[in-house]
Amino acid sequence: xxxxxxxxxxxxxxxxxxxxxxxxxxxxxxxxxxxxxxxxxxxxxxxxxxxxxxxxxxxxxxxxxxxxxxxxxxxxxxxxxxxxxxxxxxxxxxxxxxxxxxxxxxxxxxxxxxxxxxxxxxxxxxxxxxxxxxxxxxxxxxxxxxxxxxxxxxxxxxxxxxxxxxxxxxxxxxxxxxxxxxxxxxxxxxxxxxxxxxxxxxxxxxxxxxxxxxxxxxxxxxxxxxxxxxxxx
Amino acid sequence: xxxxxxxxxxxxxxxxxxxxxxxxxxxxxxxxxxxxxxxxxxxxxxxxxxxxxxxxxxxxxxxxxxxxxxxxxxxxxxxxxxxxxxxxxxxxxxxxxxxxxxxxxxxxxxxxxxxxxxxxxxxxxxxxxxxxxxxxxxxxxxxxxxxxxxxxxxxxxxxxxxxxxxxxxxxxxxxxxxxxxxxxxxxxxxxxxxxxxxxxxxxxxxxxxxxxxxxxxxxxxxxxxxxxxxxxxxxxxxxxxxxxxxxxx
Numbered sequence: 518x519x520x521x522x523x524x525x526x527x528x529x530x531x532x533x534x535x536x537x538x539x540x541x542x543x544x545x546x547x548x549x550x551x552x553x554x555x556x557x558x559x560x561x562x563x564x565x566x567x568x569x570x571x572x573x574x575x576x577x578x579x580x581x582x583x584x585x586x587x588x589x590x591x592x593x594x595x596x597x598x599x600x601x602x603x604x605x606x607x608x609x610x611x612x613x614x615x616x617x618x619x620x621x622x623x624x625x626x627x628x629x630x631x632x633x634x635x636x637x638x639x640x641x642x643x644x645x646x647x648x649x650x651x652x653x654x655x656x657x658x659x660x661x662x663x664x665x666x667x668x669x670x671x672x673x674x675x676x677x678x679x680x681x682x683x684x685x686x687x688x689x690x691x692x693x694x695x696x697x698x699x700x701x702x703x704x705x706x707x708x709x710x711x712x713x714x715x716x717x718x719x720x721x722x723x724x725x726x727x728x729x730x731x732x733x734x735x736x737x738x739x740x741x742x743x744x745x746x747x748x749x750x
Numbered sequence: 751x752x753x754x755x756x757x758x759x760x761x762x763x764x765x766x767x768x769x770x771x772x773x774x775x776x777x778x779x780x781x782x783x784x785x786x787x788x789x790x791x792x793x794x795x796x797x798x799x800x801x802x803x804x805x806x807x808x809x810x811x812x813x814x815x816x817x818x819x820x821x822x823x824x825x826x827x828x829x830x831x832x833x834x835x836x837x838x839x840x841x842x843x844x845x846x847x848x849x850x851x852x853x854x855x856x857x858x859x860x861x862x863x864x865x866x867x868x869x870x871x872x873x874x875x876x877x878x879x880x881x882x883x884x885x886x887x888x889x890x891x892x893x894x895x896x897x898x899x900x901x902x903x904x905x906x907x908x909x910x911x912x913x914x915x916x917x918x919x920x921x922x923x924x925x926x927x928x929x930x931x932x933x934x935x936x937x938x939x940x941x942x943x944x945x946x947x948x949x950x951x952x953x954x955x956x957x958x959x960x961x962x963x964x965x966x967x968x969x970x971x972x973x974x975x976x977x978x979x980x981x982x983x984x985x986x987x988x989x990x991x992x993x994x995x996x997x998x999x
Contacts, residue, residue: 595853598861598864599858599860599861600860604855606854606855607853607854607855609854610852610853610854610855611852611853611854613854614852635893
C-alpha cells in the first residue's frame with residue numbers, strides 16, 4: 518500500500534472530559550495518523566492553555582495546534598490584564614470564537630476543561646462548526662462514536678476523583694479497542710483547586726476487551742524487553 | 751490652592767516647572783463646579799445619587815439623566831460638562847459590549863473602570879485633544895461582589911467605599927465617612943444618600959434641584975436600575991424631614 522508521508526496529519530482520536538465533585542478529568546489516546554500510517558504513537562493531545570485550563574484536541578493536528586497556540590496567547594494577555602487566573606468559560610469562549618469564525622478552514626473538535634474559583638470544575642465541548650456547549654461530560658474524536666452508549670450507562674453525577682479517572686481510562690481503552698484511528702497510551706489530566714496532575718497509562722496497564730491479544734514486546738523497546746537477539750548480518 | 755499657570759497652561763502637552771499639567775487641573779475645576787454626585791458601597795450593593803441642578807423651570811422632570819447604565823450589571827454617574835459625559839458613557843457601553851463579545855462574560859467592574867480611565871487619560875496626551883471636563887463614578891456588581899470606582903479628568907481611577915465629586919464634595923465626604931457602610935443594606939443606603947444630597951445642597955447659591963438615584967444590589971437582582979419610585983419618595987421624605995430637624999436646632 519502506498520503511504521503518503523506528507524499527507525495532512527490527523528488525530529483520529531478519542532478525547533474525553535468529565536466533571537467530578539471538585540474538578541475535572543481530561544483523557545485522550547495518543548495516536549496521530551497520516552492515512553493508515555501512525556505518525557506518532559505517543560502524542561500528547563491534552564494541551565495546556567493556562568495553569569488551570571487545558572484543552573483536548575481532535576481532528577486535524579495542525580488546526581488544533583494553531584487554535585491552542587492563539588488561545589494560549591490571548592489568555593496570557595487577559596490574565597495579566599485581569600490580575601487573576603482566567604475562568605474556564607472565558608477560555609472556552611475564545612476557542613469557540615476562533616472555531617466559529619474560521620469554520621470554513623478549520624477541521625478540529627475540541628474539549629476545554631479546567632477549574633476556577635467561581636464555578637469550580639467545568640467542561641465545554643466545541644465540536645466542528647464552532648458551537649459551544651457546557652456539559653457535565655463531553656466526548657469527541659472518531660473513537661467517541663463507540664462511547665455514547667457506554668457513557669449513558671456508566672456516567673453518574675457527583676463522582677469522586679478516582680471514580681472519574683477510572684471511568685475516563687476505561688472509556689478511552691474501550692474506544693482504542695474498536696477504533697482503528699485511536700491507539701497507543703491513555704493520558705489523563707486531573708484539574709482541581711489543588712492544581713494539575715498528569716497520569717500515563719501505557720498499553721500493558723489497560724484492560725483487555727473481547728478478542729484483544731496481550732501486548733507484544735516490540736523491538737523498539739529493546740532495553741527493557743527479553744525479546745529476540747538483534748540479527749548479525 | 752489655585753494658581754495661575756502663566757504661560758505653562760496653554761496646552762495639555764506642557765509641564766510647568768514644578769511638574770504640573772495645568773490644563774488637567776483646569777479640567778478638574780469644571781467638575782468641581784457641577785452638582786454633587788456621590789456613590790456608596792453598601793454590604794449588598796452600590797447606591798449612586800446626583801444633585802441635578804435645574805437650569806430652567808421649563809425642563810421636564812426626569813429629563814437630562816445624569817446616571818446611565820453601562821451594562822446590565824453596572825452604571826455610571828457623571829459630574830461636569832454633560833456633553834463630555836455623554837461621550838464617556840458611549841465609550842464605556844462600547845467597551846462593555848466588546849468585552850462580552852470576545853470573552854463571553856459581563857465585563858468585570860475593575861476592567862471597565864480601567865478602560866474608561868485609559869480613555870479619559872488618552873485625551874490628556876495630545877495637543878489636538880482637550881481633556882474631558884467631567885468626572886465619573888462607576889458602580890457595578892460582578893462575580894467579585896459590588897464595587898465602586900471613580901475616574902477623574904486626569905485619567906486616574908481608584909476603588910472606593912464612598913466617593914463624592916462636584917460642588918458639595920467636601921461636606922458629602924465628611925458625611926459618608928460617618929456612615930457604617932459595611933453594615934448597611936442598599937435600602938438603608940438610599941435614605942442616607944438622599945439625606946446627604948439634600949444636606950449639601952446650597953439653597954442660597956443654587957435654586958431648584960432634582961434628586962436622581964440608582965442602585966445595583968441583591969434586591970435589584972444585581973441589575974443596575976433607577977431606584978424604584980416608592981423608595982425614592984420615601985428617601986426624599988426622610989431627607990426633607992432630616993433637614994427640617996437640622997434647621998429647627
